[in-house]
Amino acid sequence: MVIAYIRPDKNFAPVHEQLQLINSYAVANDLIIDDEFVDYTSQNKRLEDRKDVTQYFQSKNQATLLIYDVWVLTTNMEDLIQMFSCLLKNEFAVHFIKQSVIMTQQSSVMLVLGLMDQLRQRLQNDSKRVIGRPKGSRSNSKFDVYINEIIAFIREGKSVSEMARLLNVSRSSLKDYIESRELKQVAFGSLLMTAPKDAEEQVINTITCPN
Structure with missing residues (x-):
């Protein structure tokens, strides 16, 4: 588990x-x-x-x-x-x-x-x-509660417009959130630096x- x-x-x-x-x-x-x-x-x-x-x-x-x-x-x-x-x-x-x-x-x-x-x-x-x-810290966002759903949508290849409709939120605000939180990198594991040996x-x- x-x-x-x-x-x-x-x-x-x-x-x-x-x-x-x-x-x-x-x-x-x-x-x-x-x-x-x-x-x-x-x-x-x-x-x-x-x-x-x-x-x-x-x-x-x-x-x-x-x-x-x-x-x-x-x-x-x-x-x-x-x-x-x-x-x-x-x-x-x-x-x-x-x-x-x-x-x-x-x-x-x-x-x-x-x-x-x-x-x-x-x-x-x-x-x-x-x-x-x-x-350098960021304040909380109203989209934080949807973060796992957004990451799942990104992995499924959904567009920002599709995600916005499913979550019933503003497309432009959602796009800004995804970019500011680097969620595309998160979704595909590319946000992490290579772990040192x-x-x-x-x-x-x-x-x-x-x-």
Whole structure:
């Protein structure tokens, strides 16, 4: 079973950006997404208050989990340790798309620590960041709810006019949305950069030690 897990956050990456890369990754790697979990709970909520998430993952076993980045799971280091432990215990294969690495029970300890340290560094850097929308980020769109349907239509070869009629939306607005979100590239898996052969080593090399 292949699961796409998305957790939107205005200070990290909104839904459409995560969906872009997840869908493109799935196409590029011949993966068919069986289920999609969009977690709208606040990033401030601890794992003990996210019962829908914990129950969902506990009900799965030996699944393939596609996520954009480590922070999608949680922005609390204690919760991250518990989530990593439980996902691996349930034999999940977790694909971190941004890092181009896959975490499984057979992964090296250094890879797991590297992923954890990347989150630690991100949170440390974000605590110093100026409040406001991240540079270059896009606002949400009313078309975001149709993104999977639009991607499917593109793969089927439907024109923008056909898609607009089926969704009962403006053709010009839909065309702008498809172009701004690069959905044609997403639909055919061409949005992703080629994964480096030393992706795991690159993650490990990002670990920083105190001076």
